[in-house]
Amino acid sequence: MDQSAQRRVPIEPQRVDAPLTSSAVLLTLALTDVSAGSDSVATVRGVLADLEDITKNVAFRDLDAALACTIGIGSAVWDVVTGAPRPAELHPFREVVGAVHTAPSTPGDLLVHIRANRRDLCFELERQLLDRLHGAVTVVDETIGFRYFDARDLLGFVDGTANPVGDALPAATLVDASDEADPNAHGGSYLVVQKYVHSLAAWNRLSTEQQEAVIGRTKLDNIELADAGASEQKSHKTLSTITDDAGVEHDILRDNMPFGSPGHGEFGTYFIGYTARLWVIERMLERMFIGDPPGKHDRLLDASTALTGGVFFVPPASLLAGLGD
Structure with missing residues (x-):
């Protein structure tokens, strides 16, 4: 699509702001042939162009x-x-290597994030999309997420408390037309995903008070605890709060979902971060894995291991629709 055609199409974002639901599917896909003009690329372009209609069906x-x-x-x-x-x-995704823990970078060309308050609808949409994409992609990872009690993770703490709301939501997640540093991203969102597995045995060896110090909030009623002193070990809440050089705090949208299988001893959290500024999440990961100051990593990582890491851009729905022209 040429740039003049893009300017004639009204900017309509994808549903980055969709509400937290009780069920989700996260699909990481790789194209089977990435050469220009290949059948794989043509098929993917056709499915992306029809995404809105497939979802409505x-x-x-x-x-x-x-x-x-x-x-x-x-x-x-x-x-x-x-x-x-x-x-x-x-x-x-840029691998982050700390003295103790690593955030790995793993393959993936497309990230499909399906969510609904019914598992069967997620299942059916995934089935239809993969049927249409048959032969054009391979599934690198499929994770089925679910809402756990009152939006808690499997470690027992409420997740996503600091998410922006109201007018702050699009400001935090969608690249604005006034952003001169990123003129080609207007109406889109950067997406970072990581799949973490938890050692519940290691986590449960900590007392409730120790767990609360790691997270930075009380476990029962989700009250924010005071920040640690400059020389003390910072909590996950503090390390994942990002301010720029001017002291302005930058929010992201977390759509994290628990996943797991008690029968297989698997317990995890799928981190899903939407942001208008990729550097915000990258700085967050550096603070978590390397530490602030370096050497004092996020103690949550002592019970949570990152298995995957991917960066994607969620373009406007209007751009996807135009791929069929």
Whole structure:
């Protein structure tokens, strides 16, 4: 699509702001052939162009179930899939290596985030999308998430408390047209995903008070605890709060979902971070894995291991729709 055509299409974001639901599917996909003009690329472009209609075909079964689907595109295939100018910050996930823990970078060309308040709707939309994409992609990872009690993670703490609301939500998640540093990303969102598995045995060896000090909030009623002193070990809450050089705090949207299988001893959290500024999440991960100051890593990582790491850009729905032209 040429740039003049893009300017004629109204900017309509994907459903980055869809509400937290009781069920979700996270699919990481890799194209089978990334060469320009390949059948794989043509098939992917066609499915992305039809994403809104495919989603509507499933959503009509229960309009109150809040079915939504957002798709992010990775750096390696952005050019060949979209033909659009690159967002300024789009690049592969940068591995973060600390003295004790590592945030790995893992493969993935597309990230499909399906969510609804009914598991069957998530299942059906995933089935239809993969049927349409058959032969064009391989599934790198499939994770089924669920809401756990009152939006808690499997460690027992409420997750996503600091999420922006109201007018602050689009400001935190969508690249604004006034952002001169990222003119090609207007109406889109950067997406970072990581799959963490927890050692509940290690976590449960800590007392409730010790767990609260690690997280930075009380476990029962989710009250924020005071920040640690300059020379003390910082909590997860403090390390994941990012301010710029001017002292302005930058929010992100966390759509984290628990996942797991007690029968297989698997307990985890799928981190899903939407942001208008990729550097915010990257600085957060550096503070967590390397520490602030370096050497004092996030103690949550002593019970939580990152298995995957991916960066994607969620372009406007209007850009996806234009891929079928």
